[in-house]
Amino acid sequence: MNNGQFDLDVKKHWCPGCGNFIILKTLKKTLENLDLTPQDLVIVSGIGQAGKTPHFMRTNYFNGLHGRALPLAMAAKALNPKMVVLAISGDGCMYSEGGNHLIHAIRRNIDVTCIVHNNMVYGLTKGQASPTSQAGFTTKVQLNGVTSQSFNPISFAVGMNATFVARANAADKEETQEILTKAINHKGFALVDIFQPCVTFNKTNTYSWFKENSYYLEDDYDSEDRETAFSKACEKTPYPLGVIFQQENMPTFHEKTLAYSDKKKTPLIDRERNLTKIEENFFT
Amino acid sequence: MNSSNTYKNDVSIVICGAAGLGIETIEHLLAQIIQQSGYHICATKEYMSRVRGGLNSTEIRVSSNRVRAYIDRIDLFFPFSKGAIERQAYRFTKDTIIIGDTDILKEANKEIEASFIDFSLKKAAKKIGGEVYTNTIVATVIGELLKIDTNLIRNYIKERFSKKGEEVIEKNLEAIEKGCEFAKEIIDNFTIKIKIKPDSTVSQEVLYNGTDMVSIGALAGGCNFLAAYPMSPATGVLTFLAQQQKEFDVIVEQIEDEIAAVNSVIGAWYVGGRGLLSTSGGGFSLMTEGISLAGVTETPLVIHLAQRPGPATGLPTRTAQEDLSLALHAGHGEFPRIILSPGNLEETFILTQKTFNLADKYQIPVFVLTDQYLVNLFYNFEAPDFSKLKIDKHIIETKEDYKRYEITDSGISPRGIPGGKGLVGVDSHEHDDEGHITEDLRDCRKEMVEKRFRKEQEIENDIIPAKLEFAKNYEILVISWGSTYEIIKEAISQISNKKIGFLHFSQIYPLPKKTKKLLKKAKELIIFETNFRNQFAELIKAKTGIEIPYKFSKYIGLSFSVEEIKQSIKSILKEVQK
Numbered sequence: 048m049n050n051g052q053f054d055l056d057v058k059k060h061w062c063p064g065c066g067n068f069i070i071l072k073t074l075k076k077t078l079e080n081l082d083l084t085p086q087d088l089v090i091v092s093g094i095g096q097a098g099k100t101p102h103f104m105r106t107n108y109f110n111g112l113h114g115r116a117l118p119l120a121m122a123a124k125a126l127n128p129k130m131v132v133l134a135i136s137g138d139g140c141m142y143s144e145g146g147n148h149l150i151h152a153i154r155r156n157i158d159v160t161c162i163v164h165n166n167m168v169y170g171l172t173k174g175q176a177s178p179t180s181q182a183g184f185t186t187k188v189q190l191n192g193v194t195s196q197s198f199n200p201i202s203f204a205v206g207m208n209a210t211f212v213a214r215a216n217a218a219d220k221e222e223t224q225e226i227l228t229k230a231i232n233h234k235g236f237a238l239v240d241i242f243q244p245c246v247t248f249n250k251t252n253t254y255s256w257f258k259e260n261s262y263y264l265e266d267d268y269d270s271e272d273r274e275t276a277f278s279k280a281c282e283k284t285p286y287p288l289g290v291i292f293q294q295e296n297m298p299t300f301h302e303k304t305l306a307y308s309d310k311k312k313t314p315l316i317d318r319e320r321n322l323t324k325i326e327e328n329f330f331t
Numbered sequence: 332m333n334s335s336n337t338y339k340n341d342v343s344i345v346i347c348g349a350a351g352l353g354i355e356t357i358e359h360l361l362a363q364i365i366q367q368s369g370y371h372i373c374a375t376k377e378y379m380s381r382v383r384g385g386l387n388s389t390e391i392r393v394s395s396n397r398v399r400a401y402i403d404r405i406d407l408f409f410p411f412s413k414g415a416i417e418r419q420a421y422r423f424t425k426d427t428i429i430i431g432d433t434d435i436l437k438e439a440n441k442e443i444e445a446s447f448i449d450f451s452l453k454k455a456a457k458k459i460g461g462e463v464y465t466n467t468i469v470a471t472v473i474g475e476l477l478k479i480d481t482n483l484i485r486n487y488i489k490e491r492f493s494k495k496g497e498e499v500i501e502k503n504l505e506a507i508e509k510g511c512e513f514a515k516e517i518i519d520n521f522t523i524k525i526k527i528k529p530d531s532t533v534s535q536e537v538l539y540n541g542t543d544m545v546s547i548g549a550l551a552g553g554c555n556f557l558a559a560y561p562m563s564p565a566t567g568v569l570t571f572l573a574q575q576q577k578e579f580d581v582i583v584e585q586i587e588d589e590i591a592a593v594n595s596v597i598g599a600w601y602v603g604g605r606g607l608l609s610t611s612g613g614g615f616s617l618m619t620e621g622i623s624l625a626g627v628t629e630t631p632l633v634i635h636l637a638q639r640p641g642p643a644t645g646l647p648t649r650t651a652q653e654d655l656s657l658a659l660h661a662g663h664g665e666f667p668r669i670i671l672s673p674g675n676l677e678e679t680f681i682l683t684q685k686t687f688n689l690a691d692k693y694q695i696p697v698f699v700l701t702d703q704y705l706v707n708l709f710y711n712f713e714a715p716d717f718s719k720l721k722i723d724k725h726i727i728e729t730k731e732d733y734k735r736y737e738i739t740d741s742g743i744s745p746r747g748i749p750g751g752k753g754l755v756g757v758d759s760h761e762h763d764d765e766g767h768i769t770e771d772l773r774d775c776r777k778e779m780v781e782k783r784f785r786k787e788q789e790i791e792n793d794i795i796p797a798k799l800e801f802a803k804n805y806e807i808l809v810i811s812w813g814s815t816y817e818i819i820k821e822a823i824s825q826i827s828n829k830k831i832g833f834l835h836f837s838q839i840y841p842l843p844k845k846t847k848k849l850l851k852k853a854k855e856l857i858i859f860e861t862n863f864r865n866q867f868a869e870l871i872k873a874k875t876g877i878e879i880p881y882k883f884s885k886y887i888g889l890s891f892s893v894e895e896i897k898q899s900i901k902s903i904l905k906e907v908q909k
């Protein structure tokens with residue numbers, strides 16, 4: 048373990064007191080404790096305040112387009128499975144702009160840890176509602192409050208039979224680190240939705256609101272039972288925190304491809320194309 | 332019946348019928364046996380966007396010499412469905428012979444000059460076991476008229492249906508006997524003579540279509556990832572490469588949408604893979620944000636854009652060169668790109684292979700523009716020369732202090748991939764040399780824009796020159812790009828006028844340097860494009876200031892025919908000689 052190897056001495060673009068600072072710190076600590084190096088890691092992010100995360104730490108990263116972190120992460124992992132791939136972005140990016148990709152990332156069971164900073168509001172665009180904003184949440188755009196149902200990523204992912212579904216609260220550093228550790232160690236798609244207070248645009252879902260409206264799952268909770276998990280996932284105020292559902296040893300996207308069949312493990316990027324074979328197969 | 336026709340050196344056979352009747356099976360069978368017999372073959376097809384019904388047609392040209400273009404003229408016509416005669420009637424001449432079932436022939440307009448030979452094809456097929464055997468009967472009739480060894484058909488059937496069991500093979504063999512009977516009747520009673528000289532080298536050649544050449548070209552370019560959403564006429568590449576996943580270590584994923592396709596292909600390139608996109612207009616429209624992403628992140632990207640007529644859903648199974656402007660301008664913001672458009676099958680292979688090396692070298696989006704006509708076109712040709720092919724990778728090993736966007740004179744920053752000693756940071760925002768988000772406008776932004784555009788100077792060295800054929804000292808210059816190449820070439824060779832030169836562009840953008848000089852040399856300029864606005868003429872005007880006076884555009888969803896081109900050029904010759 049080499050403490051501080053993920054640290055990058057740059058000015059961070061977030062507002063003072065933002066939950067993102069805590070998530071960044073917890074993430075770096077998690078990675079260090081997992082004995083990973085910045086060179087082992089690829090972070091793919093989207094757009095929004097959370098999407099900027101990889102700019103504030105030492106890592107390989109691809110800060111791509113709004114909503115598109117998952118397809119990019121999918122291919123990065125499949126072409127080089129040696130890399131540990133995380134997809135990090137906010138609720139607007141992952142659940143609104145990128146909603147369709149989330150469905151299919153879960154279906155494929157891509158071997159990527161998807162970390163969503165969920166602050167129930169749009170920060171970078173200055174305070175509009177997000178898919179996870181609660182009904183009645185008023186903004187300059189949603190004048191009479193949000194009228195659509197709020198999106199529940201946890202029940203959605205359990206419903207989709209995702210292989211790892213968890214919820215964390217940014218303020219609880221130790222618990223979040225434990226959840227992130229499990230998520231990164233998990234083989235296959237891991238969704239970690241992290242409650243993240245936005246101190247500027249969300250005066251409803253504050254640090255204390257998240258604290259008051261959540262609780263940790265009991266020690267004897269069986270996260271492998273899908274029916275129980277689904278009923279837990281549907282609970283609101285208080286929201287359950289922890290690993291809500293998990294299935295281990297499920298084959299991942301790249302493992303299921305023909306290119307990696309027959310126990311072929313060499314990353315695709317390290318396999319040479321044989322031109323003679325092309326000539327033989329198609330032109331003789 | 333008064334048929335007594337001789338077809339020398341070149342015969343055009345057209346089969347037309349509803350989708351689902353098995354016309355493709357006939358096409359495949361005939362193509363194989365014609366080539367095996369040493370005849371040159373070229374097949375083109377047009378089809379409706381439906382699974383069953385409608386009217387599709389395939390033209391098979393059989394010739395003593397190389398043929399690689401569509402002609403309007405039909406010599407032998409086999410209508411399989413009602414309405415076929417009416418739909419293709421504009422292509423008949425007095426020498427056309429229409430061979431088909433009585434009930435289909437009887438609906439023909441009395442004014443059609445062609446000759447008719449009627450047979451109870453369907454009845455015979457039903458007697459064997461079902462209408463599906465009509466295909467084998469007709470294929471045999473055609474084979475016999477071409478004097479092809481019947482055993483080639485028998486062998487084909489045995490191989491093709493080997494998994495379907497003895498009964499299917501037996502019935503097909505019966506259908507072949509019936510076809511021989513019909514053919515004998517035709518030959519005995521109607522004195523049809525087809526004189527095609529076999530050429531022993533033909534059977535040594537290969538027979539592929541445009542889809543195959545894009546796909547094999549991509550494999551030869553090192554492609555190891557394709558993410559695509561099915562869309563005509565680009566789907567064939569998805570299907571082809573899917574078959575090769577195990578053999579050539581390729582991941583082919585049918586993906587949720589084209590937005591995911593482009594972003595995942597960018598992800599593949601980012602870690603050192605070679606990804607391909609294959610789509611058509613509507614799908615490509617969805618990808619444009621990703622084209623822009625490749626632009627700013629300087630990630631290589633290869634796009635096979637198989638054009639079809641739009642706007643929107645347009646004509647899904649038809650052909651057009653309508654998306655040149657789209658490919659030129661796709662993606663917000665400004666960044667360099669390369670657009671190639673192959674003129675024939677050999678070039679489709681070579682250029683697709685090359686796009687991967689170009690994209691890697693310059694870290695930009697590179698397009699291969701084809702269209703429905705080209706991807707479905709097939710003919711026999713000499714196998715490509717592999718001795719000069721190379722998978723030219725431009726990936727460096729990173730050191731600890733690696734900076735992805737290092738400022739260089741060429742504008743090309745050495746590209747490393749994750750997994751080395753250095754860290755590879757890539758950003759969709761404007762960024763500094765390490766790939767970190769920046770708002771330093773006066774220095775960083777300015778430097779990065781200029782760096783990206785300095786690459787255009789380098790790209791100049793790799794531009795594929797336009798190909799000049801026929802008269803070198805031309806007065807009239809015919810200009811083309813993409814899939815119309817062979818059609819126009821055949822037309823000009825038939826006109827045989829020493830004043831005509833032919834300039835074909837395989838690279839559309841950036842335009843070859845000598846374009847202006849070559850165009851200025853001509854007294855008259857003629858261009859043919861299958862779009863309404865003459866988009867390439869617009870590009871030439873924008874880049875050279877030269878307005879092409881004689882612009883021919885076709886925008887009905889079909890490509891030009893050799894006859895149309897001939898007629899158009901002749902009309903201009905007449906006009907300028909006045």
